[in-house]
Amino acid sequence: MGAKKFYIETLGCAMNVRDSEHMVAELTQKEGYEPTDTLEEADLILINTCSVREKPVHKLFSEIGVFNKRKKEGAKIGVCGCTASHLGEEIIRRAPFVDFVLGARNVSKITQVLHKPKAVEVDIDYDESQYAFGEFRASPYKAYVNISIGCDKQCTFCIVPHTRGEEISIPAELIVREAKRAAESGAKEIFLLGQNVNNYGRRFSGEHPKTTFTDLLKMVSEIEAVERIRFTSPHPLHMDDAFLEEFARNPKICKSMHMPLQSGSTRILKAMKRGYTKEWFLERAAKLREMVPGVSISTDIIVAFPGETEEDFEDTMDVLEKVRFEQLFSFKYSPRPLTPAQHYENRVPDDIGSARLKRLQERHGEILDELKAKRVGEVHRVYFEELRPGGMVAGRTDNNMLVSVEGSEELLGRTLSVEITEAGRTAHRGRVVA
Structure with a gap:
């Protein structure tokens, strides 16, 4: 009889990708499983979910229904990740064929829930910041390294604090050790992950020396085998001069910055509880462009947030024109459970929201066409x-x-x-x- 096999589908952000890598390490090293790309031959099927937007959650139940029809007899199905965190037992109520539910803050419990019928582990206060996961990486050339778990921001549109819990920084010595091991095994690029990476060091679960994200960048760059450092996602509020100066002067830090704008309107930013103004964002972006010629700036934008007027939307378009983002992830607002904005009135009509999103994306496409015309020959x-x-x-x-x-x-x-x-x-x- 051959080894047990597992199939895993990962949705959402880079943090979910790293969570999946951790689950693979636990399953292969502690339970003797082997990965497979063929769902029908798997003894264990995992779907690592995202709950940032409404659509993926709606798709989840139809998708696990399809998995249930395709799986071989006796195979287990586990639902993991952020949707698991916020729906919990409801997933098993709605889909009784699901064998266990594992929240985004409980990844280290994967080998436990395997052996507990109908287990639901979704404690968002569980602390995995010092758990020693086994080594596994999907790519030998790039290493994702978590530097924090959870999020302390209270953005009114965002469900993440309710699915990943309060923000805890992973001790710097553990991060450096993991980055060093990965680099020595051939990963020349280290990708640092956190919900707000440049808020690193705000809280540890024990006594640790005060360390900022800028300090951490310096420490990782001192690893000789590391050639490149990337990170996501920094928060515009914490882009102080020391951080920007380290970004500009350190040759190992890749010159691309994700700056999630969300809205160009100061009024809407206040309603979103983002903590900065349109003017602050523009000043930081301009300083970055000035300090780092050739830097690329990417962003996230939500249109049609409750109460957004045409004037508010024009502020967003104005930021687009001034910053000319090299990459744009844009969405129409979708109400999420457990968030204050879910209960806000003054909803923007769907057709107006769709028209604004179309206009934003079309103009950004034109900007990309203008930028690409200059690329040939570089x-x-x-x-x-x-x-x-x-x-x-x-x-x-x-x-x-x-x-x-x-x-x-x-x-x-x-x-x-x-x-x-x-x-x-x-x-x-x-x-x-x-």
């Missing part, structure tokens, strides 16, 4: 980490542009100079020049 250093169909290899520039070149696996894990030969809105083609 030479960038590209770190190759992924094989693509058609004999192509893909990687990212220092400022996070996705670039593909003709080649094979001998390019993987290497950083080479590439001339851009064809530029697109989100991905480019090039040729290796050195």
Whole structure:
């Protein structure tokens, strides 16, 4: 009889990707499971869920219903992640064929719930900040490293504090040790993860030296085998001068910054409880552009938040024009359970919200077309980490542009100079020049 097999589907953010990697490590090293890409041969099926927006939650129950029909006899189904955290026992009530529910703050309990019929572990106060997970990474070239768990922000639209609990920073020595191990095993790029990475050090679960995110960046960059450092997501409120100066001067820190705007209207930002103004955001973005020529700035924007007027939306469009984001993740507001905004009145009519989102995305597409026209002929250093169909290899520039070149696996894990030969809105083609 062969080893037991598991199938895992991961939805949502990079933190979910890292949570899935942790579950894989626990299952393979402690339970003897092997991964499979074929759902029908799996003895265990896991879906690691996201609850940031409404649509994925609605899709969850139809998806696990499909899994139940396709799974082999006796296979277990587990629902994990943020939706598991906020729905808990309701998942098993609505889908009795689900064998266990495991919340986003309870990943280390995966080997326990496997053996408890109808287990529901969704304690958002559970502290995993010093749990020693086994080593597993989906990519040998890039290592995701959690630096904190949970979120202390009270943004009125966001469910994350109710699914991942209060913010706790992971001790710096554990982060550095994990980054060092990953780099020594071949991962030249370290990707630091947290809900608000630049709020790092606000709270530890025990006594630890005061350490800021800027301090942590310096510590990780001192690891000789680390060539590149990325992170997500910083909060605009905590982008102080010391942080921006370290970002600008440290050659190991990749020159791309995610700055979640959410709205360009100071009035709406106040209703969202974001803690900053339109003017603060614009000043920080301008300073960043000035300090780091060639930096790319990405953002998140929600349109049609309750009470958003046409004037508020024009403020958002104004920020788009002034910052000219290289990447934009934009959504129409969707009410989430357990959030204050769920109960706000003055809802923006659906058709108006859709029209605003369309206008925002179309204008951003035009900006990308203007930017891409200047890309052809540029030479960038590209770190190759992924094989693509058609004999192509893909990687990212220092400022996070996705670039593909003709080649094979001998390019993987290497950083080479590439001339851009064809530029697109989100991905480019090039040729290796050195």
